Amino acid sequence: MTTKNILIDWKYSGTPDGFFGTGSTTMEQGIVWLFGCAGAMLLGWVWWTNSISWTWWQYAIAALIALDVLGGVVANSLNSCKRFYHSPLQSEETGFTAFAKNHFMFTALHIHPVLIGLLFGNFNWTYGLFWYAILLLSAVVILRIPLYLQRPASMGIIMLAALFNFYIIPPVSGFEWLVPALFLKIVYGHLVHEEPYRP
Numbered sequence: 001m002t003t004k005n006i007l008i009d010w011k012y013s014g015t016p017d018g019f020f021g022t023g024s025t026t027m028e029q030g031i032v033w034l035f036g037c038a039g040a041m042l043l044g045w046v047w048w049t050n051s052i053s054w055t056w057w058q059y060a061i062a063a064l065i066a067l068d069v070l071g072g073v074v075a076n077s078l079n080s081c082k083r084f085y086h087s088p089l090q091s092e093e094t095g096f097t098a099f100a101k102n103h104f105m106f107t108a109l110h111i112h113p114v115l116i117g118l119l120f121g122n123f124n125w126t127y128g129l130f131w132y133a134i135l136l137l138s139a140v141v142i143l144r145i146p147l148y149l150q151r152p153a154s155m156g157i158i159m160l161a162a163l164f165n166f167y168i169i170p171p172v173s174g175f176e177w178l179v180p181a182l183f184l185k186i187v188y189g190h191l192v193h194e195e196p197y198r199p
Contacts, residue, residue: 006197009198012080016090017084018084018100020081022084023083024078025080025199028079031078032078035070039070040066040071046174047059050174052173054174062174065112068112069178069181069185072185072189073184076185080196081190082193083196086196104136104140107139110135110182113132113178114129114132116128120172120173120175126169127171127172131169135182135183135187138154138157138186139187141153141157142154142157143191151188157183158188161179
């Protein structure tokens with residue numbers, strides 16, 4: 001395919017959709033559900049076979065977090081999502097939708113590390129607050145640097161976060177995957193401004 005055949009379209013209409021991006025195709029939505037559910041089921045199998053001593057409600061919360069983050073890695077990479085979140089507010093986009101289209105506020109909603117530190121890490125405030133603060137700081141960096149540096153800088157941040165997660169700040173048992181996935185979802189997937197290629 002040559003660049004002449006690629007369609008980049010920033011225009012969209014319809015009911016606001018903050019999950020897949022307004023105007024997402026059935027294939028775009030399907031790929032999110034496919035990988036989000038597959039990832040969550042794989043983690044469920046790992047948790048079950050390793051006999052992690054969680055209560056039923058911890059398993060339920062862990063599954064919801066896994067589906068949100070792992071599905072979000074794919075969803076935030078959708079061209080429909082890129083178009084939705086990197087376009088100006090439309091007249092019908094009010095309330096929570098308008099709030100979520102603020103990139104920093106969208107990032108701030110992701111308190112997952114704090115929840116995991118508290119609910120699964122025996123009130124591990126160090127883990128929770130460290131990763132939450134680094135996520136917010138990363139958002140500030142990506143939002144302030146020139147556009148042509150956003151993608152490589154986001155990859156550098158994700159790489160360092162993964163290394164810190166493996167070797168410096170011990171992850172909470174069962175959530176070894178969280179930091180790399182969360183940073184992929186937010187720092188690259190949500191924050192990096194890219195062209196919305198359309199079918």
